[in-house]
Amino acid sequence: MQxxxxxxxxxxxxxxxxxxxxxxxxxxxxxxxxxxxxTIINMSGYxxxxxxxxxxxxxxxxxxxxxxxxxxxxxxxxKVSLFITxxxxxxxxxxxxxxxxxLLGIDDVVFFSSKSEKNEQGFDVKVDGFIDRRRE
Ligand SMILES: Cc1cc2nc3c(=O)[nH]c(=O)nc-3n(C[C@H](O)[C@H](O)[C@H](O)COP(=O)(O)O)c2cc1C
Numbered sequence: 001m002q003x004x005x006x007x008x009x010x011x012x013x014x015x016x017x018x019x020x021x022x023x024x025x026x027x028x029x030x031x032x033x034x035x036x037x038x039t040i041i042n043m044s045g046y047x048x049x050x051x052x053x054x055x056x057x058x059x060x061x062x063x064x065x066x067x068x069x070x071x072x073x074x075x076x077x078x079k080v081s082l083f084i085t086x087x088x089x090x091x092x093x094x095x096x097x098x099x100x101x102x103l104l105g106i107d108d109v110v111f112f113s114s115k116s117e118k119n120e121q122g123f124d125v126k127v128d129g130f131i132d133r134r135r136e
Contacts, residue, residue: 002045004136005030009052010064016085020112020123021052024083027131035063043071048079048134051106055086058096060104068104081108083130088113 007025011017011034018034025032030050033041043049051068053060068075084100086093093111101109112124119125 003029003031004046005048005050005134006041006043006046007032007050007052008035008041008067009033010035010054010061010067011052012054012056012061014054016114017052017054020083020085020127023121023123023127024050024052024131028134035067039063039067041067041071043074043078046078047136048081049075050134051080051082053082053084055084055096055100058099060084060100065104068106072105079108080106081110081134082106084109084111086111086113087115089115 005028007021007030009017009021021032051064053064082104084096086096088096093113097109097111101107110126110130112127116124116126119128
């Protein structure tokens with residue numbers, strides 16, 4: 001059966017976002033796309049699109065911004081969310097989510113911080129709830 005969810009991520013040299021993206025994709029049996037390798041993605045068959053990104057100086061990478069600018073129509077009518085991987089505390093994380101939400105035009109934005117409590121796999125414990133809320 002064709003997966004109903006796609007993870008589309010942009011990860012830097014640290015690879016943190018790639019690690020979280022693979023975990024989310026495995027858990028949701030979703031397809032996964034790395035914007036470093038592929039910038040043309042046919043999203044038509046998915047009901048839900050989850051974007052993942054790191055931040056540098058509070059900003060997402062250009063690859064993600066450009067993809068969203070070029071694909072607004074392809075995202076219409078889908079459930080769209082974004083997770084940010086970061087190294088921030090709760091207050092800064094919330095502020096960054098607000099700013100990135102406004103910048104990218106995505107309402108549902110959460111962050112997973114390297115400073116947060118970890119789950120068994122070594123990810124921010126919030127990742128588990130994020131996954132559970134996005135099961136079809
Ligand atoms: C140059 C640089 C700038 C960063 N700026 C921020 C920042 O503004 N806010 C933040 O929360 N984390 C910041 N970080 C932390 C990264 O966003 C975090 O480690 C993220 O998980 C990186 O994802 P990646 O390994 O997939 O690129 C920065 C990291 C680097 C190397």
